[in-house]
Amino acid sequence: MSLVAGVVLGAISIQWVAFLVLAVVAIAAALVVVLHRSPVVGAMGLVTNFLCIAGIYVLLNAYFFAALQVIIYAGAVVVLITFVIMLLNLQPEAKGGPGVVPVALAALLGLALIAVVGRPLLEYAAPEAGPPAPDFGTVAQVGEALFTVYFYPFLAVSLALLSAMVGAVLLAKRRLED
Amino acid sequence: MSQNLLAFSVLAALAVITPIAILGLSYVAGPARSRRVTDLTPYECGVKPYHSARGRFSVKFYLVAMLFIIFDVEAVFIYPWARVLRERAGTPEGWFLFWVMMIFLGVLTVGFVYEWGRGALEWDR
């Protein structure tokens, strides 16, 4: 109740509430991806997670990246993942799986990583940033950076895409005409 | 910013409400059917008339999806490029931008020619 009151009174910004909701849902969805036994439910969890991340990009004024996140990740990549699930005819995981010790160890290591990364973030004294530049996160600004400063890595990415293409054909094409 | 956020919130709310409304309306307004399984299955003795909806897919679909993603990523890069290029058309900087994208597309065209040659664009029988 106090959260709503805070928003109404203007003490808590609507962005902060939106971030809180998106972050909690994103983490919950990520847990579904890892923990749920059915791979299809896992894939749906992944979509939810990607959409929440896109929402966080919007809160950061990175509109173009939010759009990319939805088009490429929540769209194309999850379609591909669903295809793989159908291709392999994956069934819900059988009970059992890894024993308690490996899971506990993995959880411990994961929590340790969160602690190591999280602690400095709590005490992080961010540089006083003013409001972002008016064109921040727009298509024009992204294009500006991508095709001037980062044009070299951008071109190298095309080589990586090319290799991936060759690999897809070589490994997934049923009959290769030799 | 807050105006954008408001528009976005309205859109998001609509996106959530619409499917719920569609499903709910058809549930409420649709013709009532018997919920008993035996009433819904066709009469057939011995053979089960249905099986799991999870058929196994051919790897051919995967290859198409994979190639789609790569060209999807390529198309996504063209949009900011076009946006930046428009402001600089004709200047030396504009030509530089133009050729950067042409090289990028050229590399991916090599991949396209390769796929064509390997027959990856044809549907295996």
Next chain:
Amino acid sequence: MPEFQHFAALPTLVPAAFGLVFLVFAPFIGSDKKWMWAFTTAAMGLTILIPAIILSKIGLYGDVLETAGVAGQYMVRTDRLALWLDILFGIAGLLALLVTPAYLERANSHRPEIYPLFLIAVSGMTAMVGSDHLVMIFVGLEVLSITLYVMCGLARERAVQVEAALKYFLLGAFSTSFLVFGLALILGATGRLDIPGIAGAVLGVGAGTLWNETLLLAGLALFLIAFAFKVGAVPFHFWVPDVYQGAPTPVTAFMAAGTKAAAFGVLLRVLYAGFSGAETIVDRWAPVIAGLAVATMVVGNVLALVQTRVKRLLAYSSVAHAGYLLLALVPATSGAHAGEIVGGPALLFYLFTYTFMTVGAFIVAALFQSDREDADHFAQFAGLWHRRPLLAAAMGVFLLSLTGIPPLGGFTGKYVIFLSVLDAGHPVLAAIMAIAAVIGAAYYLRVLMLMFIAQPEEDLAARLVTPGPARLALAVAVVATFVLGIAPFVLYDPLLTVMRAAAF
């Protein structure tokens, strides 16, 4: 428009361009066409020649980070470190290419794609080491890694190759996620992703500002995990034996030498130019490198003792060698060079000797390839001396060099690393290195005894053919191993001045 000194990008552009041209032709030519191989070999020769010419223009001696040219904002930075490593990638690629046709024929695997993919992988390596910007390093690493995943699984009819490709891909993608997370944290801690900017932030000079030290160290730790995976350091080595065993042997040879050199080149550049200088930071990562090195040397050598296949044995030997190379990265903690990586020249020198001896050994293993699953089993090597004395002698040279027997390159390489570790003030680490090398001698000697003393079980001579190009590659590798052992100064002197004159 970005500043662009065209020739600075040539070591990357040339192999990439040739790779693209050949890839267009790959699907349209028959499997037995020799011209694709011939042109690829010529292009690979060119990728050795170009950095060599640039290096001779700016002079062999001088600051390692003195640039011949910068393109973009540190995106391409062709300095002496990059040029030396570019030459090394070309050599590894060329030697592997020389044996590839013979291997493909014996393995009955005909995919002309392997040739352009070799060139694209080399361009990824040169892009990685020839950059001062972590974004470019990341993209170069991805070009290299994706190309290698494909090359590992090229003959998908063989289950072992598909297993190798899949394992390498899954674990590689996993390690990449660590790298990206690490880069994000480094960016958050310093606001920069170019190495000079990070160095400025670490030292508190220049434009960079260090907002949070813990965040920087966490980012560096994730970065190190990713690269420890790429070089196959313990405890990130589990993929190495399976992938080295399963991949086509020329690709294994190329991977063992080239990927390792590229990853160590980046580690050297990032740690040396980015994270050295401030002792508080160095004191944090130096023990990590030392610990990784010790674990890698010991575990690699001990696990190699129980192997029964030559490719697996060489894989574990490669893990052990990653340990020696990591040891060269441990900075001095006290003395005149405190906080500096004094082992830099030794590391580069050892990468060169390692390339010749390990690629040579894998070439011999490639010649044993047949349709049989146990083609590289120890039993196949028994009595090689009695049937093919020259081949046995060449393999003997490579194995003795890997052991570290004078007067071969492997000995001088280990010796300079040993000295630099002592120089850095770590006598205990040097002692562990010596012990690990002695353990390692046991398994190399086992293969040697088998080759030279045991009697052949089957008629090897009938199965083994050594075509001309493979003979040339073996001859080059043997001669280079001897030259680097007898006259190490031809390479070590330039490298030494290169690192010592450095500004950091």
